[in-house]
Amino acid sequence: MKQTMHAVIFRGPLDFGIEAVPLPHISSNDILLKVITCGLCGSDLRTLKFGHRKVTPPFIIGHEICGEIVEVGSQASPAWKTGMRLAVAPVVYCGVCIYCRQQRLELCESYQEIGQVWPGGLAEYVAIPADALRRGVINPLSPSIDMVQAAVSEPLAACLHALEKVDFSTVRSAAIFGSGAIGCMLLQLIRKRGVQTIILIDPNDDRLNVAKIFHPDATINTNDVDVVNEIKTITAGIGVDAVFTATAAPIVQEQAIAISSHGGQIIVFSGLPKEQAQVRVDYNQIHYHNLRISGTSIYSPDHHKKALELIENGKINVKDIITTYPLLDFISGAKAALNGEIIKAVFIP
Ligand SMILES: [Zn+2]
Numbered sequence: 001m002k003q004t005m006h007a008v009i010f011r012g013p014l015d016f017g018i019e020a021v022p023l024p025h026i027s028s029n030d031i032l033l034k035v036i037t038c039g040l041c042g043s044d045l046r047t048l049k050f051g052h053r054k055v056t057p058p059f060i061i062g063h064e065i066c067g068e069i070v071e072v073g074s075q076a077s078p079a080w081k082t083g084m085r086l087a088v089a090p091v092v093y094c095g096v097c098i099y100c101r102q103q104r105l106e107l108c109e110s111y112q113e114i115g116q117v118w119p120g121g122l123a124e125y126v127a128i129p130a131d132a133l134r135r136g137v138i139n140p141l142s143p144s145i146d147m148v149q150a151a152v153s154e155p156l157a158a159c160l161h162a163l164e165k166v167d168f169s170t171v172r173s174a175a176i177f178g179s180g181a182i183g184c185m186l187l188q189l190i191r192k193r194g195v196q197t198i199i200l201i202d203p204n205d206d207r208l209n210v211a212k213i214f215h216p217d218a219t220i221n222t223n224d225v226d227v228v229n230e231i232k233t234i235t236a237g238i239g240v241d242a243v244f245t246a247t248a249a250p251i252v253q254e255q256a257i258a259i260s261s262h263g264g265q266i267i268v269f270s271g272l273p274k275e276q277a278q279v280r281v282d283y284n285q286i287h288y289h290n291l292r293i294s295g296t297s298i299y300s301p302d303h304h305k306k307a308l309e310l311i312e313n314g315k316i317n318v319k320d321i322i323t324t325y326p327l328l329d330f331i332s333g334a335k336a337a338l339n340g341e342i343i344k345a346v347f348i349p
Pocket residue numbers: 041042043063064154155
């Protein structure tokens with residue numbers, strides 16, 4: 001095997017590129033994956049722009065990984081065999097907190113991530129550490145699954161977790177803030193749950209236009225109109241029964257409450273930048289309108305498994321949200337994603 005590889009090295013905010021680096025070293029309990037595809041996540045975009053408190057540069061980012069095992073450490077479980085193809089999601093649960101012990105892994109209070117604690121998958125090879133093999137989210141890929149689409153299984157797993165927070169029996173209308181990959185997948189998933197009117201909201205026309213292939217009933221560009229008034233108009237003054245916030249804009253949290261119908265459900269999908277996370281909330285609206293606000297983050301291994309099944313069986317269209325790039329063209333792919341010209345970049349080393 002060769003001794004060096006190409007990898008995306010993050011050196012600081014808006015300072016990143018492809019570099020030649022030594023192949024990852026694996027210890028006796030780890031495995032080495034040859035990366036076949038790796039998606040660029042919304043959280044990666046934030047890291048590229050602003051840095052990340054858990055990422056110490058220079059560092060290889062990337063956590064939506066599909067690859068093939070090329071080396072198995074001498075002490076690793078014999079279940080791992082060279083030639084096996086895996087989808088690796090980044091989350092490694094702590095295994096000891098109260099939630100892990102209750103098998104409510106998606107609530108783990110101190111999970112760690114590949115691409116933050118351990119070097120990530122935007123590279124030709126990635127070491128999968130023993131901790132991830134034991135307590136992470138790794139699923140074998142069936143021979144028939146498309147490896148580009150399978151790279152989106154990680155964000156799709158987060159969407160499936162989010163949907164569990166919603167009581168769909170009363171949801172006739174919904175609004176989704178953010179027409180990125182998450183918004184486009186949520187749109188398809190909630191349509192299948194029988195929601196009649198789905199409104200997609202974003203400040204970027206390029207992204208709204210791509211999302212139109214998933215047939216939202218209305219799209220709203222927040223730069224053009226007042227979103228609260230517009231939703232009231234579309235819903236005859238009632239508001240929407242479910243709101244998903246799949247964008248990191250603080251104003252959206254206030255708008256989500258303002259556009260909710262009585263009994264409305266708000267799913268807080270996206271985190272906010274730490275210094276902007278204190279949001280003004282009108283508690284009287286929550287009280288008098290009987291609103292329900294649910295947070296959701298990460299997923300369980302089961303959500304990830306289910307996500308792979310949906311992709312493999314063509315139950316969700318992820319193909320049309322993906323633009324592929326050779327890994328060596330990382331800069332152009334990342335720029336297109338940062339500018340909102342494309343929805344999801346998947347890189348192929
Ligand atoms: Zn991701």
